[in-house]
Amino acid sequence: MREIFVDYANACPVDERVFSAMKPYFTEKFGNPSSHIISKGNEALKALDESRKTVANFLGAESFEIVFTGSATEANNLAIKGTAFKNINKDKKHIIASDIEHFSITSPLRTLELDFDFKVDYVPVDNDGIVEESALRKTLREDTVLITIQLANNEIGSIQDIKNLVKIVKEFNENIIFHCDASACGGLIDVNVKELDVDLLTLSPISMYGPKGIACLYIKKGVTVKPLIEGGFQEAGLRSGTENLPAIVGFAKACEISKLEMNERAKYLSRLRDKLMDGIEKNIDFVHITGHRTKRLPNNFSFWIEFAEGESLLLMLNYLGVMASSGSACSSNLRARDEDELVASPVLKAIGVPSDICTGSLTFSLGMKNTEEDIEYIIQIMPGIVNRLWQMSPFYLDKIKGHTPKMTKVDK
Amino acid sequence: MADAQGPYSQKVMEHFLNPKNMGEITDASGIGEVGNPSCGDVMRLYLKINDDGIIEDAKFMTFGCGAAIASSSMVTEMIKGKTVEEALKVTNETVAEALGGLPPAKIHCSVLAQQAIEAAIKDYKEKKGIK
Known part of the structure; x- marks a missing residue:
């Protein structure tokens, strides 16, 4: 049976070279960097320092500007809550986010609103998922303390012009902290903090074939945040807890390789992606591409199909060996306790996909293990799958017969 | 493949991949269409009922997830050959049970199936002038 994985936005295999670099830090070089007076600890500390330098270099930052965290979610929390808590006693309690941020941004924002009296405004995006500049300008306030906008969206792939957005914000008030969640971008597009001109930035190694359980927050020199996890003095007191050194070493190795191979990867992935996009659009009716046509991650193809x-x-793709993802409510959380926890992707709603029919969404996110043959196979099986579902769809039947559907809405 | 069925039971996957009684009955005695506003699923059930009040044929058309399609397929199998009164005794629990269980978040799909029967029979009775 064929097995084609096209869900790299959600999970990436660890590069063998990364894995090899990590291995000794599990079994031999197991020292604690905090115990650096003894040789084992000193060996670990050197690896930690070296890794931090590599990750900083990847981002165009200085070593002391990098704080390792346990996940991109944690880094986003540290950026959002850490900035808010730093300013909690001042009068500045206004935060701005885009309408298509990840749950690891919107959930802490909701907590700040509900429990800490902050006010959050969400800037709308256009139908391509690009933040509307005029709307951003209108949202800025005298008491705005923080703004958070992602570099690229992991579902629809749209890439924001962060540099320009930072310029707009800083022209209004240079003291507003600008955070950028770049966790979907590493190894796929350039992520340079100097170039983007941001104050805080989240980076994850997952999209660059690095390990899970590690990420980092870039904190620009002079910018301060309150730690969320307190304990010892690791990560300059901003994230206590014994360092996950194997993962940190893997993160650094992934950065090192990505720096060298990114252009080649992007070229390869976008060629496959374009072929897939072309094949699906040409062979299937009622397909709507989501996200910006050109300003998008090179490995992302997202769309929705009517009916x-x-x-x-x-499920049908998976049955035929193809593993992708969807933003439909029905597929959102099958481990949920009840149907109330099934929610359609807020990203799709934000870009104007009608929520009652946005359920036909699919995201193919490609990776370096995908081949031309994989793409050809997907193009070959998709029309059959779609046709089969159309054949049992009352909406499709009504469409081809020209009927207006008459439906009894059932109360929950 | 090691695990092609994901979160569902073998029975759900059988009915999802090879649904029974899929399609339209053009001269149906009763049609029930119900939807779930929370997820957008819509189930349309067609019944062909003879003069003795026996369901001779049942077909479905469904827009929805694997559980919704499997529930539709299962419910048509369960009510075929039954009288209208017997069919009304089919509950969401018996549908879910016949499918080897459903994940908690998908129980509403079997509820939809029960409601589809009720809606189709109501439509049949209205057409027939039965109270």
Whole structure:
């Protein structure tokens, strides 16, 4: 049975070279960097310092500007809550975010609103998922303390012009802290903090074939945040807890390789992606591409199909060996306790996909293990899958017969 | 493949991949269409009922997830050959049970199936002038 993984936005295999670099730090070089007076600890500290330098270099930052965290979610929390808590006693309690941020941004923001009296405004995006500049200008306030906008979206791939948005914000008030969640971008597009001109930035090694359980927050020199996890003095007191050194070493190795291979990867991935996009668009009716046509991650192809539901598409694809993802409510959380926890992707709603039919969404996110043959196979099986679902869809039947559907809404 | 069925039971996957009684009955005695506003699923059930009040044929058209399609397929199998009164006794629990269980978040799909029967029979009775 064929096995084609096209869900790299959600999980990436660890590069063998990265894995090799990590291995000794599990079994032989197991020292604690805090115990650096003894040789084992000193060996670990050197590896930690070296890794931090590599990650900083990857971002165009200085070593002391990098704080390692346990995940991109944690780094986003540290950026959002850490900045808010630093300013909690001042009168500045206004925060701005884009309408398509990840849950690891919107959930802490909701907590700040509900429990700490902050006010959060969300800037809308256009139908391509690009932040509207005029709307951003209107949202800025005298008491704005923080703004958070992602570099690229992991579902629809759209890339924001962060540099320009920073300029708009800083022209209004240079003291507003600008955070950028670049966790979907590492190894796919350039992520340079000097170039982007941000104050805080989240980077994850997952999209660059690095390990899970590690990420970092870039904190520009002079910018301060309150730690969320307190204990010893690791990470300059900003993130206590014994360092996950094997993962940190792997993160650094992934950065080192990505720096060298990114252009080649982007070229390869975008060629496969374009072929897939072309094949699906040409062979299937009622397909709507989501995200910006050109300003998008090189490995991302996201779209929705009318009259077919996302989870059914995923199940049929999976049955035929193709593993993708969907933003449909039905596929959102099958481990949920009840149906109330099934929610359609807020990103799709934000870009104007009608919520009652946005359920037919699919994201193919490609990786370096995908081949031309994989793409050809997907193009070959997709029309059959879609047709099969259309054949059992009352909406499709009504469409081809020209009927207006008459439906009894059922109360929950 | 090691695990092609994901979160669902073998029975759900069988009915999802090879649904029974899929399609339209053009001269149906009763049609029930129900939807779930929270997830957008829509189930349309067609019944062909003879003069003795026996369901001779049942077909479905469904827009929805794997559980919704499997529930639709299962419910048509369960009510075929039954009288209208017997069919009304089919509950969401019996549908879910016949499918080897559903994940908690998908129980509403079997509820939809029960409601589809009720809606189709209501439509049939209205057309027939039965109270």
